[in-house]
Amino acid sequence: MAALTLAASILAWPTGRISLAQAAGGVAVLSLAADIGYFGQPGLVILWYPFETVALLVLLERVVRHVPSRQVGIVGPLTGAAAILLPLRFTLHAPDTGLKESVFAASLALVPAACAMGVGLYLRSLDNRRAHAVALARREQRLEVARDLHDFVAHEVTGIVLEAQAAQLSEDTAPEEHRALLQRIEKAGLRALDSMDQTVTALREAEGRKWGEPPPTRLYGLADLHELVGRFSSMAVAEVALSLEEEVAGTLSREAEDTAYRVVLESLTNIRRHAPRAGRVQVFAGRTADRAVEVSVADHAGPEAPAETLPRSLAGQGGRSHGGTGLVGLTERVSALGGTLEAGPSEHGWRVRCLLPAPAIR
Incomplete structure (x- = not known):
């Protein structure tokens, strides 16, 4: 025995x-x-x-x-x-x-x-x-991959679709303008492929990382807004104005900077999808009176634009029949950083405003 x-x-x-x-x-x-x-x-x-x-x-x-x-x-x-x-x-x-x-x-x-x-x-x-911790880490990794797919790949693919639609509608476009359209489509496609490669690389390297280590995705910031606005301007008929106060870029933590960048990216993507006739877009990033960082994107669709063309991605603000998860996810992310995210109709169109509080500033 x-x-x-x-x-x-x-x-x-x-x-x-x-x-x-x-x-x-x-x-x-x-x-x-x-x-x-x-x-x-x-x-x-x-x-x-x-x-x-x-x-x-x-x-x-x-x-x-x-x-x-x-x-x-x-x-x-x-x-x-x-x-x-x-x-x-x-x-x-x-x-x-x-x-x-x-x-x-x-x-x-x-x-x-x-x-x-x-x-x-x-x-x-x-x-x-x-x-439980491993399950949470895997869930966070899946959410991060989903955010990257939504924020970056979908943004570039939307631009490709709009450029292709513009090429079909412009019957009297000169060959040079057609060539410029094709070049912009090619660049947007290459950026979408690069974003997809980064996401796939993050997935493939997941098993080799230490437990709890986040996926090695690139973090963007307020300093990258010039490039983002420039790409949007080249693929849109709207006049885009960026107002970025001096010494604002780099003052937030890396996660807060990336979140602010994604707010602008999501707002511009929504304008491209739901307010294509917007005449002017104003992007602002600066300090408030209490030293918090404010990031806002406002489009001026004009009084002739129907209400259904305005982007409604936030819960409780109406909504699209498909999608609508971008600003909802960003709202949760901003809240986790102690900030607020608001989206709603403005005087001439639609406005998204994000506030990141002073404690998040380094």
Whole structure:
């Protein structure tokens, strides 16, 4: 019995079709049966008792730590009872011992059994916390990939679609203008491919990164707004004006800078999709009176633009029949940084305004 218990505590389970719960439960039942029906010499206990005691304690710790929740409620107490009642195999059958000695010996065995159970519960809690943290890290990585696909790839693909539509509508366009349209489509397609390559690279390198390390995606900032506005201006008929105050770029944390950039990117993409006849777009980034950083994008669609052409991407502001998740996700991201994001109709069109508070400034 001691050899069988020792083997069960050392072997790796599952072995074949036998799981750890089945092996521990079977050994515990046999141990309890041997306590009642033991017929050997009580004096030989010194030979096997230490080995079987240690084996049962190790088996109890493994059961409490690894057996699934549906089974541990049965197998755990059964294995614990086998470890606590093991001294009865000697005290019940020795001629000089009785009930008092049995109760005393079982009480002594209760202490190491409780310690083994406590170690198992502690390690089980660490395993659960680790599994939960890994699940959260994987979920955050999937959300990051989804944000990159939405913010960058969708932005460039939208530009490609609009350029292609413009080429079809312009029947009297000169060959030089057609060539310029095709060049802009080519550049937008190459940028979309680059963004897709970065996203795929982040996914492929996920297994090689340390646990909890974020994906190596590029972080943009307010200093990149000039390039973003320039690309938008080259692919839109609207007049775009960027007002970027001096020394604002680089004052926020990297995550806050990237969030501010994505707010502008999402706003320009919405204007391109839902307000294509906007005559003027104003992009502003600067400080407020309380030293917070304000980023706003306002389009001037004019009074002749119908209401349904205005971008409505924020929950509670109407909405599109498809999509509409960009500013919703950005609102949660800005809120996590302690800021606010508002979107709604303005005097001449639609306005998105983001405030990032002073504590986020380095």
